[in-house]
Amino acid sequence: GNSVTQMEGPVTLSEEAFLTINCTYTATGYPSLFWYVQYPGEGLQLLLKATKADDKGSNKGFEATYRKETTSFHLEKGSVQVSDSAVYFCALGVGGGSYIPTFGRGTSLIVHP
Amino acid sequence: EAGVTQFPSHSVIEKGQTVTLRCDPISGHDNLYWYRRVMGKEIKFLLHFVKESKQDESGMPNNRFLAERTGGTYSTLKVQPAELEDSGVYFCASSQDGGRGTEAFFGQGTRLTVV
Numbered sequence: 180g181n182s183v184t185q186m187e188g189p190v191t192l193s194e195e196a197f198l199t200i201n202c203t204y205t206a207t208g209y210p211s212l213f214w215y216v217q218y219p220g221e222g223l224q225l226l227l228k229a230t231k232a233d234d235k236g237s238n239k240g241f242e243a244t245y246r247k248e249t250t251s252f253h254l255e256k257g258s259v260q261v262s263d264s265a266v267y268f269c270a271l272g273v274g275g276g277s278y279i280p281t282f283g284r285g286t287s288l289i290v291h292p
Numbered sequence: 293e294a295g296v297t298q299f300p301s302h303s304v305i306e307k308g309q310t311v312t313l314r315c316d317p318i319s320g321h322d323n324l325y326w327y328r329r330v331m332g333k334e335i336k337f338l339l340h341f342v343k344e345s346k347q348d349e350s351g352m353p354n355n356r357f358l359a360e361r362t363g364g365t366y367s368t369l370k371v372q373p374a375e376l377e378d379s380g381v382y383f384c385a386s387s388q389d390g391g392r393g394t395e396a397f398f399g400q401g402t403r404l405t406v407v
Contacts, residue, residue: 222400284334
């Protein structure tokens with residue numbers, strides 16, 4: 180089956196620190212990979228995605244590279260801001276007859292000034 | 293363009309009562325999904341509609357949960373009777389198709405508390 184494993188949170192950082200949130204996956208088929216973010220009081224929104232091996236998704240200073248050999252899609256940002264405080268979800272989707280995005284448990288990020 | 297809309301945003305009910313959640317997907321999106329997140333855990337899949345048909349309902353926890361999608365437009369998720377363990381945030385999402393890299397668009401969720 181399909182599954183996503185994320186590092187446990189919360190992750191607490193000071194402003195301008197480097198961020199890594201680890202994500203690994205198992206999938207039947209060739210998945211697309213996503214990072215979604217949920218800001219306080221809001222719904223989930225797509226942060227970035229990658230659809231094939233070695234692709235790099237990037238948005239708002241965040242990036243993640245699709246690593247098929249290690250089945251990973253780690254999220255990174257060089258310098259976090261207080262406004263990046265949110266819950267981050269790694270997800271995968273396998274196209275076909277029944278496309279059902281599968282999510283990890285989410286990692287809470289808290290950035291202090 | 294309006295996004296995915298969910299009603300209500302919060303609901304507090306007593307054990308044994310009935311609650312109905314509603315989701316209005318993005319217009320033109322054939323795929324509609326219901327998910328649930330219990331505090332601190334993963335967002336778990338409940339079911340998937342393609343237009344008005346249930347494509348996959350393998351994630352529905354038991355027969356106290358009933359989902360419908362009238363005419364392939366909005367969807368409702370009814371919990372009857374509600375139990376304490378049904379508490380959580382219920383998310384609805386919609387997408388256009390199942391092609392590679394298809395993005396699912398999410399509503400803000402309904403926070404259900406059963407007391």
